[in-house]
Amino acid sequence: MPLVSIYQVADHTFDYIVIGGGTAGLTLAARLSENATWSILVLEAGNAHLDSENHPLIIRPGQYGMQNNNPEYDWGFKTIPQKFSNNIEYLWSRGKGLGGTSAMNFSVWTFPPKEDIDNWEKLGNPGWNWANYEKYATRAITYTPRGQSDFSLPKEAFDVWDSSKPHGNGPLHVTHPRRILDVDIKMHQTLRNMGFPKARAPLSPSKYHGDSQGTYLALNNVHPTFHSRTYAATALQDNALQRPNLSILVGAEVTIILSSDSAKGDFEASGVEFLHTATNKTYRALVRKEVILSAGSLKSPQILELSGIGNAEILSKLGIKVEVALEGVGENLQEHQFVGCTFELKADYPEETYDLLRNSVHQAEHVDFYSKGQGIYTTGIVNMANFPLRKITLDAEAIYDAEKCRIQQDIQEGNYPPGLAEQYEIQLQYHQNDALDCEIVSLSGCLSGPNPPRQGKKYYTIIGFLNHNFSRGTIHSSSRNPCDAPLMDPHYFEHDIDLQAFINEVKYIRRIVKTSPLKDILSDDPTTMELNPGPDIQTNEQIANWLKQNFSTGWHTVGTLSMLPKDQNGVVDPSLKVYGTKNIRVVDLSVVPLQIAAHTQATAYIIAEQAADIIKGILIP
Numbered sequence: 001m002p003l004v005s006i007y008q009v010a011d012h013t014f015d016y017i018v019i020g021g022g023t024a025g026l027t028l029a030a031r032l033s034e035n036a037t038w039s040i041l042v043l044e045a046g047n048a049h050l051d052s053e054n055h056p057l058i059i060r061p062g063q064y065g066m067q068n069n070n071p072e073y074d075w076g077f078k079t080i081p082q083k084f085s086n087n088i089e090y091l092w093s094r095g096k097g098l099g100g101t102s103a104m105n106f107s108v109w110t111f112p113p114k115e116d117i118d119n120w121e122k123l124g125n126p127g128w129n130w131a132n133y134e135k136y137a138t139r140a141i142t143y144t145p146r147g148q149s150d151f152s153l154p155k156e157a158f159d160v161w162d163s164s165k166p167h168g169n170g171p172l173h174v175t176h177p178r179r180i181l182d183v184d185i186k187m188h189q190t191l192r193n194m195g196f197p198k199a200r201a202p203l204s205p206s207k208y209h210g211d212s213q214g215t216y217l218a219l220n221n222v223h224p225t226f227h228s229r230t231y232a233a234t235a236l237q238d239n240a241l242q243r244p245n246l247s248i249l250v251g252a253e254v255t256i257i258l259s260s261d262s263a264k265g266d267f268e269a270s271g272v273e274f275l276h277t278a279t280n281k282t283y284r285a286l287v288r289k290e291v292i293l294s295a296g297s298l299k300s301p302q303i304l305e306l307s308g309i310g311n312a313e314i315l316s317k318l319g320i321k322v323e324v325a326l327e328g329v330g331e332n333l334q335e336h337q338f339v340g341c342t343f344e345l346k347a348d349y350p351e352e353t354y355d356l357l358r359n360s361v362h363q364a365e366h367v368d369f370y371s372k373g374q375g376i377y378t379t380g381i382v383n384m385a386n387f388p389l390r391k392i393t394l395d396a397e398a399i400y401d402a403e404k405c406r407i408q409q410d411i412q413e414g415n416y417p418p419g420l421a422e423q424y425e426i427q428l429q430y431h432q433n434d435a436l437d438c439e440i441v442s443l444s445g446c447l448s449g450p451n452p453p454r455q456g457k458k459y460y461t462i463i464g465f466l467n468h469n470f471s472r473g474t475i476h477s478s479s480r481n482p483c484d485a486p487l488m489d490p491h492y493f494e495h496d497i498d499l500q501a502f503i504n505e506v507k508y509i510r511r512i513v514k515t516s517p518l519k520d521i522l523s524d525d526p527t528t529m530e531l532n533p534g535p536d537i538q539t540n541e542q543i544a545n546w547l548k549q550n551f552s553t554g555w556h557t558v559g560t561l562s563m564l565p566k567d568q569n570g571v572v573d574p575s576l577k578v579y580g581t582k583n584i585r586v587v588d589l590s591v592v593p594l595q596i597a598a599h600t601q602a603t604a605y606i607i608a609e610q611a612a613d614i615i616k617g618i619l620i621p
Contacts, residue, residue, distance in 0.1 A: 003048055004247045006276050006283060013286040014041040014247070016615075017272055018294055019254045019303060021046075022100020023601060024588040024608040025294030026232040027140065029248075030171070030240035031612035040246045041285055043274055045253035046097035047072070050233060056367075058103045059228045061177065061220065062354070062377040064443065067104040068093045074104065077298060077485055084471075084493040085548040092488060092553050094298060098250065099233035101296070101555060102221070102601055106381050107229055109174045109219040111137065111203055112596035112603070113386075113436055114210035119426050123419075123593050124565045125574045127621040128610075130210055136609035137602065138168035143203075144224035146176040153185055153217070160203040160216050171235035172605065174219040177380035178227045178373060182351040183460050183521065187383050187442045190518040191215040194511075196385050212386050212598070213436055220380040221601075227378045232605075251277040255482040257291050257307040257584060258284065259323060267309065267324050268582040275482070290583045290615070294608075297557040297590040298475060301330040302486040304561070304571075305477040309578065318480050324580035328569035331417065332562045333473035334595040335490045336554025338441070338465045339502065339547055340448035341509045342531040344523040345458040352376055353458045354445030385440040386467075386597055388431070389501055392438065392508040399504075400431050403470060403497040419568030420472065423594055427468055436597040438505055439465035440512070448532035449550040459531060460522070462512060464505030465554060467597035470495035475560050490557075493548070502551070503543050506533065556600040558592035574621035575614050587611040 018029045021044030029042045052059045057067050067073040068091070077092040095101035114130040121129040143161055158176060161167070192198070192215065199214035221230045228234075240246055252274045260270040271286035293300045304310055308323030310330065315322050345353070356376055357363050367377070390396035407424045410416055416424075431437070441463040446453040453459055473490035493499045510530075513519055523529040533546045564570030566579045572591050578584040589604050596603060613619040 002241055002248070004249055006249065006279060008247065009041060009249045009252075009285050010283040011286065013288055014039045015287070015289045016040050016292060017285055017287045018042045018292045019272065020044065020100065020293070020295035020299070020588070021098045021248060021250070022095060022294060022296060022588070023102040023232045023604040026099065026236045027605050027608035028292065028294060028587050028612055029246060030236050031609065032615065033240050033243045033246040035616065036245055038245060038289075042246070042248045043252040043254055043272065043285070044098055044248065044250045046095075046250065048250045049073075049097045049099070049103065050237065052228070058231075060377045061107055061222055061227070061229050062379050064106050064381070065447065071096075073097060077488060079488045079490055082490070082492045084491070086545070088548060090492070090553060092298065092557075093555060094296060098248070099231045102231035102604075103229075103233060105555065105601055107221040108381050108599045109141075109203070109221055109602050110384060110598045111210060111212060112598035113212050115430060115433065115435070116594070116596040116598070117210075119430070119594050120563065120592070122426065123422065124568065124570075125563050125593070125621070127574055127619065128563065132610055132619075133606055134210070136606045138166055138170070139609050140170040140605040141168045141172045141174050142170055143167040143219065144173065144175040146224075153180070153188065156198060157188060157217050160199075160219060162201065171239045172221065172232075173223045173230040175222055175224045176217060177220050177222055177382065178378035180217070180382055181353065181379055181444050183345070183353060183444050184382055184442065186517045186521060187460070187462075188215065188217060190512060190515050191383070191385050191440070194515055196387070199386070202384070213434070214387075215383070215385040217382045218384045220382070222380060227373050253277065253482065254295070254303055255282065255306060257303065266580055266582045267584070269584050287583075290585060293584065293586045294588045296588050297333070297560045298486065298488065300586055300588055300590045301475050301560045302477050302482070304329050304578070306480065306482055309581070314476055318477060320480060324578075326571060326579055327417070328562060328564070328571045330474050330476045330560055331472075331569060332420070332559040332593070333475055333490055333557060334469055334559045335473065336465055336467060336556040336595070337469065337492070337498070337502065337551050338463050338554050339506065339551040340461045340463045341506060341533060342446045342448040342453075342459050342461045343513050344525075344529050344531055345460060345521055346523055349458055349521050353460070354443065355453065355458045357445075358453065381441060381443050383440070383442045386436040387438050388434040389437050389504065390434070393504040395500075395504065399497055399500045400428065403495065404428055406495070417569050419564055419570070422568065424470070426594065427470065430468070435468060437466070437468045437501060439467055439597065440509070441465060446531065451531050451534060453531065460518075462509045464502065464509055466498055466501055466505075468595055469498050471498050499544055499547070502547050503540055506543050506547070554599075558589045558595055558600065561586045561590040562593040563591040564593050576611055585611070585615070
């Protein structure tokens with residue numbers, strides 16, 4: 001059954017109700033629908049967007065950030081003013097519609113190092129380890145190698161997959177982009193010249209067990225034949241959309257999870273209540289087996305709280321009846337941050353860059369090229385470099401020692417909620433083993449601030465990411481009104497180590513652009529070569545202030561419904577069931593207890609794949 005009407009859902013009963021038709025939600029629903037005896041309902045608050053001709057912003061890969069702040073595709077959330085970051089509110093874009101953020105992200109497919117996933121198991125979650133992560137990774141995707149005739153780089157640059165291992169048989173396609181730009185090729189060569197080794201096993205099972213340290217050319221979520229974005233919704237179209245036991249209702253924003261009046265003991269969900277935007281009316285859908293939250297790290301905590309599951313003090317202040325007192329709901333928020341540094345290319349640099357798309361004539365021209373599998377829209381983000389902080393600064397040990405002293409003092413003063421000290425202990429110990437706390441990504445064009453690109457100029461942007469932030473934030477309901485956005489407070493830079501690491505990444509990026517062959521194609525004019533931060537930003541204090549004004553979220557929020565023991569402020573157990581409930585699970589990135597050194601979309605798919613086997617009884621945590 002494809003998309004259904006409100007009349008096929010209202011007051012009907014389903015075996016499973018999945019709240020959220022995003023990356024994890026659609027993946028999970030598709031897998032559950034493989035059991036023909038189960039009926040599955042997906043409720044998605046956004047629109048379908050399945051007609052690719054009317055939604056080129058989704059389908060064409062090379063359009064980074066063009067959906068942001070567009071209310072058709074983006075929820076456009078904002079943080080509250082950040083106390084440790086000049087009281088600035090930051091945009092938190094999230095995908096709105098089937099496929100969720102997989103329909104609007106930068107299409108990068110990356111895996112974390114083995115230790116990042118094994119740390120989840122160390123925190124009390126049996127079965128959530130690297131062995132299972134690898135297993136479910138190949139179930140989610142099909143990898144297609146690219147022919148070398150398209151590229152001028154040596155073959156080893158594309159060896160990101162162990163050739164002796166299966167390429168997967170999943171519905172999601174990943175491959176290298178159809179075209180790799182000359183400037184990206186020079187960036188890759190520059191990183192190698194700076195001593196970055198080729199990452200040994202960044203994207204497939206191998207004897208090196210998930211070693212992503214070094215540099216490599218990342219895969220993208222791109223169809224190998226059509227060169228279009230592949231994401232959770234297109235994957236669903238290929239394998240599950242016509243199953244009669246799967247129903248999807250769009251424009252359905254869940255307001256609360258309903259409880260059974262006859263339940264004794266733990267909270268038992270009887271269904272959900274939702275606002276149907278097309279009719280502007282509230283309806284119910286009922287459930288036989290389970291309600292599964294897949295609304296993402298930002299919305300899943302809010303739905304639990306509005307349903308009476310959360311911190312009793314917070315709920316009472318909002319006038320919400322406490323059904324299950326669970327203090328970890330909305331806590332332990334962890335987020336990646338990134339900042340772009342942009343540099344001007346030489347005036348006579350002949351190759352194409354994304355700067356062409358600032359001109360409407362060139363936009364139209366490249367839309368035509370794209371229809372033929374050519375042009376700038378068929379490129380993607382490929383350069384990745386992951387490394388420990390000590391690779392880029394001699395101050396790394398001093399920075400970590402200062403953080404260790406601060407954490408020890410906080411523990412003595414009782415400043416941490418249950419479980420957080422254990423997480424910090426793992427992070428600090430992990431540093432001794434060269435945790436990949438830093439990442440470099442790059443793209444052609446300008447993705448930085450505050451200075452805008454100059455007319456007729458071409459640019460290249462090198463982006464620094466923070467992978468294992470120490471600062472912890474919260475997300476909580478702002479009112480009883482489900483249409484009010486929750487209060488999102490990532491506590492950016494509350495821990496100074498995050499700011500110090502960021503400053504050193506910016507300094508290191510300035511070293512990269514002084515290295516060949518990249519430096520050979522950059523402008524010779526020292527007054528204009530560095531667009532952002534700009535030549536006037538030099539001291540640590542100046543860099544710090546520039547960072548606070550211009551960094552962005554990585555859109556990789558995790559942890560707000562952490563999979564941890566209940567006495568460690570956990571919200572879900574290793575089977576992803578919410579503590580104190582009989583039949584509510586969470587299947588999205590909010591369950592991740594400790595942040596990873598990777599872009600998180602692959603992990604969202606993999607969590608959903610593993611969750612499906614847990615629900616089916618195939619995998620017992």
